[in-house]
Amino acid sequence: MPGTPSLAQQLGAKQREISVAEFFERNRQILGFDNPLRAALTTVKEAVDNALDACEEARVLPEIQVEIAKEGTERLRIAVEDNGPGIVKKQIPNVFARLLYGSRFHANRQSRGQQGIGISAAVLYAALTTARPARIRSKVAEEEAAHVAELLIDTQHNQPRIVSEELELWDRPQGTRVELVLKARYTRGRQSPFDYLRNTAIVNPHARIVLIEPDGTRITWDRVSTEVPPVPKEIPPHPHGLELGELAYRLKASKFTSLRETLTKDFAGVTPRALREVLALGKFTGKESPEEVHGEELERLLRVLHEVPLLPPNTEALSPIGPLLIKRGLRNVLGEIRPDFFAPPVSRPPKVRGGNPFLVEVGLVYGGGLPADQPMQLLRFANRVPLLFQQGACAITTAVSNLDWRRYGLDQKGGNGLPVGPCLLLVHLASTKVPFTSEAKEAVAEDPEIDKELTLALQGAARHLRTHLSRRSRRDLASEKFIIIQRILPQLAEKASRLAGKPVPDLTPVITKIMDVVALEATSGPGPSPSESSVTVELTNYTPRARVLELFVEMPPEDLASATLEPLPEGTDAELGRAWWTLEKLAPSARSRLTLRFPKSCEVELNDLDWFIAGVDEAHLLGAESLPGDWEVRLPRAIIEAAEGASAESSRDEAEVDYDGEEAHAALEDE
């Protein structure tokens, strides 16, 4: 059609492709480069996430150094160096100077980086703001020298542009160093690289991280675990998470020739039994060519695959931190805060969401130097990476806000929102596929399955908090009463006796009558040798009856493993860190004593030890708890009949007793 082009033609002529690099150059806020402060954080974050992933894959204990230096006004030179396996020469340009290029996107397992965008985005931003290329140095173990490359991104084609390349000697066996000059600003504080690295150290207790700030300050977060977390296994896709289009694509791409084979080998969870059921229900022979299943047949296949019970996906694709390391990580990094209470961390069993395994972990810390009049500090993590921005838009925050924390002893206006109190909460979501709300990976999208697990985990931790708070307030109350009685009664007695001209009577029976408790007092002190510390426990029977008591202690399993206990306990559970004793019968006002000795390296604190007592009702305990209902212990011997003529049978010797609530309680109280 000659002549003037029509409007539709004019509009059509303007249509063109947009390179992904151009897209993100123009929308850099999506990647976390909104402003100079955040640019510094995002750059450090992307480089360190990559370094940690690489070290884990190579099963190396990570040693990461982050150097931040000023380079003129509003510019920083940021260098991140690791001891990972290095990157082969050929891949250096693609890994660092090409968006949407990576090794972990297609791997169905938990990893920090998944998108193949992060570090290239930092390179893009650096070039955009300073026109300076990124300098990469990388050495792989089997080569003598390191490869050094200076890189830019050709944004119009999203391809690396190599500015220079050379070989350099490097006194490291292996590793990678990324160096960028970019428009950025550094301050220590909330949402800063410091904050990010500190939180990273909490959830990566096997890493040693060093930060050198622009003024030369050097901060080191040392590792508290020398175990490299197991490399999460890659798993095939699970049919429960498939959509129709994906299933069609996978069948077409299969290298197997029969439906039977492709279903069992290309997909997870399809056991022989499940296969039989799928074929029968879907009216397939199993001999169909996978690529010829389409249309109505395809829809039937998917429907059946969603209906038939399959094996859940292998959860070895996940790498949880675990309760022990959460506690250690928190203690290591929050040392200066000295919280009163570390709730036993909750690590939920893996669940599946749309075919992708995920799990939730929660750690909770209370008191000490945490501010009592501020909202709870919430540390969010996804696949061991701290999430510092977009707290308000994150499903983790929603789950925390929707919990009624008032029920667990914290202030919360209207039972909604972040509660107020000296509380720090760590929430970790691990998944083969974390549904982030944007490429900046700062917030988790809402999802009912994830929300459910988050809520269960939070409730678990919150219940421990409630127990601690109510225990503390009861203990405070009882202790107060105890102290008053021990101090005032003797003075009253003395005065009264003097006035009456009579001798001062023995007050123990009176105190006993008023208090009516079994009191446990634990004190810590130096051990018999300089390399040891000790905890002494005194148990006094301030009740009017003689008592046969059973004492239980729970502590971190590794502490129990290295402890010396006197007297020897009647039994221990190494895995759970529990030990128990049946004490000699304690007459009224009598006292029993135990000593626990630990190597100094354990750094055992009184807070680490939880004491439980069976043989007396909870209302009559001071300084210890009743044995919780969920403890299953093989009782060392029966509760012997109580002092005052109770007729308990001794038939319970060595019986497996599940102390679950009333029954157990009744048994113990039945003296």
Next chain:
Amino acid sequence: MPGTPSLAQQLGAKQREISVAEFFERNRQILGFDNPLRAALTTVKEAVDNALDACEEARVLPEIQVEIAKEGTERLRIAVEDNGPGIVKKQIPNVFARLLYGSRFHANRQSRGQQGIGISAAVLYAALTTARPARIRSKVAEEEAAHVAELLIDTQHNQPRIVSEELELWDRPQGTRVELVLKARYTRGRQSPFDYLRNTAIVNPHARIVLIEPDGTRITWDRVSTEVPPVPKEIPPHPHGLELGELAYRLKASKFTSLRETLTKDFAGVTPRALREVLALGKFTGKESPEEVHGEELERLLRVLHEVPLLPPNTEALSPIGPLLIKRGLRNVLGEIRPDFFAPPVSRPPKVRGGNPFLVEVGLVYGGGLPADQPMQLLRFANRVPLLFQQGACAITTAVSNLDWRRYGLDQKGGNGLPVGPCLLLVHLASTKVPFTSEAKEAVAEDPEIDKELTLALQGAARHLRTHLSRRSRRDLASEKFIIIQRILPQLAEKASRLAGKPVPDLTPVITKIMDVVALEATSGPGPSPSESSVTVELTNYTPRARVLELFVEMPPEDLASATLEPLPEGTDAELGRAWWTLEKLAPSARSRLTLRFPKSCEVELNDLDWFIAGVDEAHLLGAESLPGDWEVRLPRAIIEAAEGASAESSRDEAEVDYDGEEAHAALEDE
């Protein structure tokens, strides 16, 4: 190196490119396809945004029909049809089945879609969940038949796959219809397609939008303006928004041979004067070849460009809604709510942020059917598109929450967060580049410049609210007093007179003494002809002095334009919608009356008219306000000396008086 590959080699072998389509298939929550409910919304939104953009570009009044029908379990068929210019055959596959492809990404002007992702993402999602191709029908005005294409996306290569193509007759002169079958769910309610279309109608009062819901319900939002908004102009980049890398790229890409030419022609705002200054300060001759400016010279050039004052960018790249249409749009769509008060909408002048013009508009509505015990309803818009998700992560919400609404008469806990009250707030951000936090375009990223403008606009609207609320409470109080006096005094007088056997005295002087106000009472009613409505205003002088009063009215300018005023006003300001009268001297208890007649089509309500009076102190006004300090009016004639022997000079005739506060007040009170 033969033998087993090293770890670095193994890792390197896993590196590969990720197609942008694969990326978004796996991360579809980023694009707004988290779940079936949201998928329906996002699909409608992307299609309608495109339709509106296309109609505006073609200067056509948009007629948009959205049909949503059930198609089996958990599936919807969504069709969106428009009367836009259509799409030429060659471009149909790319526009609908290729991510990052479009015409508006590179255009530096305000538009709804900018990313070239939206509708293709919907096509991708539909294929993923139902394996069904998108069906596109498009007809351009100069062709006889419509092109129909069925399309899928080859995700591995991000390329369209044409399933079928044909020609079809279509009884439309031009237009486009997109039809998708996808896993989705429809309910009317918050964050639904209904909600989105309703809000779209508010800010696009020139569009006619029809929604057909799955149960057959048909909802129509009719247009209230027949003016197509002007097509925003494309503008060159402004140097104040450039980073070093961008400047280098633009210089290299310039088709001009001298720095002088490229600076004035490739960039906005560089006037001849500014050019001279840039060259002088930067020590350039102007004859340098643009592509040879690099290194230190390049940095110097950027620094100078950032320092030298330039012309701000042309704001014709923006398309604000404007106060009048904001009010009309709100009134049209919120008809059923019947708010008591429409604050005069605020449309801020354009500002520049990093070289990109932007502006903020705010509309505020109060009372009527809005719930009084709920947080304010906040309607967020960017480039005339409603933002329905991620409210918590949006800079607009932050600005609203950070305003202390208690100062403006609303409840707000702690002076932070969304205030509580029967209030609906519309906030519109228009920009050539809206910094969205993600591709789903649901939230605006934080930015200090935008925040400042948002705050100023919000304060502007909030001040009107405060005036309204305090006026209302004062009026309520005074009216109450007035009513009581008018009712009770005569009864008292009558009773007293009867008891005393005396005649009932004239009470007007007493009422006047007690009230001491000038009262304005406006009532609306039918006009003298059936096509007219009228507003009658009575002004009574219940003060003990004779008064020369000036009366001012403000109303929507188009209402004033079509009104008949009796008596004729002494002056009018057509642009601002103002008229004024100097009334005959009013003796105590005397009354003056005016009539305003409007064509019925104006739908004038009493709320639309604001009354102001000069000649009496604010404390003595009832039903009207003192003339605001920011009115600059050419006084028709002087304030004539007041009744009781005041000696005001008549030298103020025709004087330009700026009624700003005390001076004016003093002048008026100086009777």
